Amino acid sequence: MSTHAPAAPQKINLRRPDIMQAVQAQVLSHYRSELVERIRANGSFLAADNIVIKLAKEFGFCYGVERAIDLAYAARKSFPADKPIYLLGEIIHNPEVNDQIQNLGIKTISNKPTDAEMSVLQREDVVIIPAFGTEVATRRKLEEKGCLLVDTTCGDVMSVWKRVRQYSKEAVTSIIHGKAKHEETKATTSQATAYGTGHYLVVYNLAETDYVCNYILNGGNKDEFLAKFKGAYSSGFDPEKHLQAVGVANQTTMLRGETEEVQRRLKAVMGKKYGAANVDQHFRFFDTICGATQDRQDALQKLLAQPLDLLIVIGGYNSSNTSHLAEMGEAKLPTYFIKNAAKMVSDKLIVHYDQHKKEEVETGDWLPAGKVTVGITAGASCPNNLIEDTIRRLFELRGISVQELLAN
Numbered sequence: 001m002s003t004h005a006p007a008a009p010q011k012i013n014l015r016r017p018d019i020m021q022a023v024q025a026q027v028l029s030h031y032r033s034e035l036v037e038r039i040r041a042n043g044s045f046l047a048a049d050n051i052v053i054k055l056a057k058e059f060g061f062c063y064g065v066e067r068a069i070d071l072a073y074a075a076r077k078s079f080p081a082d083k084p085i086y087l088l089g090e091i092i093h094n095p096e097v098n099d100q101i102q103n104l105g106i107k108t109i110s111n112k113p114t115d116a117e118m119s120v121l122q123r124e125d126v127v128i129i130p131a132f133g134t135e136v137a138t139r140r141k142l143e144e145k146g147c148l149l150v151d152t153t154c155g156d157v158m159s160v161w162k163r164v165r166q167y168s169k170e171a172v173t174s175i176i177h178g179k180a181k182h183e184e185t186k187a188t189t190s191q192a193t194a195y196g197t198g199h200y201l202v203v204y205n206l207a208e209t210d211y212v213c214n215y216i217l218n219g220g221n222k223d224e225f226l227a228k229f230k231g232a233y234s235s236g237f238d239p240e241k242h243l244q245a246v247g248v249a250n251q252t253t254m255l256r257g258e259t260e261e262v263q264r265r266l267k268a269v270m271g272k273k274y275g276a277a278n279v280d281q282h283f284r285f286f287d288t289i290c291g292a293t294q295d296r297q298d299a300l301q302k303l304l305a306q307p308l309d310l311l312i313v314i315g316g317y318n319s320s321n322t323s324h325l326a327e328m329g330e331a332k333l334p335t336y337f338i339k340n341a342a343k344m345v346s347d348k349l350i351v352h353y354d355q356h357k358k359e360e361v362e363t364g365d366w367l368p369a370g371k372v373t374v375g376i377t378a379g380a381s382c383p384n385n386l387i388e389d390t391i392r393r394l395f396e397l398r399g400i401s402v403q404e405l406l407a408n
């Protein structure tokens with residue numbers, strides 16, 4: 001009888017200069033836009049007689065997304081064409097990019113593979129972990145199976161994991177400001193419980209934070225608490241025991257202002273309950289909004305300070321950082337969150353995502369007649385070629401050819 005200890009994770013060097021050179025050429029051919037680069041170089045705006053478009057100074061692909069895409073393309077180039085390569089869920093939250101990855105012959109399986117999917121995987125099959133990471137249990141299963149892991153988890157996501165593990169070691173419950181169902185938050189919560197007795201609770205917004213604060217200060221109905229946060233806390237979590245010391249972390253792509261407010265409210269309530277001098281024993285926080293998210297939010301804030309008639313936000317509808325850009329726009333002016341240029345059906349009709357209803361809706365007469373100034377931004381998972389398509393379509397709806405405009 002032979003006994004197999006789980007294989008040690010194998011390291012694969014995909015970043016060989018010859019591979020990366022070929023990858024970069026292919027990635028550029030899929031996602032680059034000369035038009036966007038030209039507009040950027042010309043002060044981020046393009047104008048014709050009755051239409052002006054203004055681009056945010058920072059938008060589109062972030063360093064984490066670029067790295068994840070490069071590694072996925074490099075994996076395909078490094079292994080023979082008949083070697084199966086699998087991707088856990090989506091590499092990033094953009095449908096066009098995910099389609100391109102599938103076109104390379106990379107097969108998608110669930111981000112948390114079922115037993116049936118696991119049984120198909122063979123030792124030394126290549127499995128790509130997406131930019132938002134994966135849950136500890138999934139990773140362990142893949143390692144036990146002897147799969148070759150191409151881990152594209154962004155370093156900024158791993159910093160959150162480090163923080164949450166630290167809270168767990170110190171018996172501090174992680175309060176994670178994020179979306180409980182988002183892959184990144186699921187991966188992060190799995191870190192809170194994987195290495196000891198840690199607990200976590202995910203809060204999505206300020207209303208949920210206030211509910212938790214009120215419970216900390218005044219107590220409440222435990223069953224109601226657990227029902228309200230169903231699916232958003234660790235197994236065995238007891239709000240009476242596990243809210244005595246809390247540490248805040250966040251999904252990397254939340255709205256910074258909101259995350260700061262979550263921290264402020266929880267800290268204030270701990271001060272009220274235990275006394276200002278004892279706050280440090282009951283409250284920790286660490287800012288884990290990633291730099292790319294922050295840059296895109298700051299740039300949009302600056303764009304929104306200028307006179308604009310409407311804002312177009314381009315990106316995948318399940319992209320967290322993109323949805324927050326759309327939220328910032330909505331608070332100020334008519335904002336249309338679209339996944340591609342085809343959604344601008346005509347100057348009389350646009351089909352766009354309503355993140356509150358969680359569905360696409362139609363708006364008529366969205367592009368005002370006469371002179372119009374349109375702001376444009378895009379989430380960290382949106383390639384420049386989709387931004388170019390959007391710009392071209394906007395000008396086309398005004399009967400202007402961008403090609404001719406640039407030639408003048």
Ligand code: SF4
Pocket residue numbers: 062063064065131154155156157252253290291292293321380
């Ligand atoms: S949005 Fe931030 S955390 Fe996510 S991949 Fe990009 S850099 Fe990394």
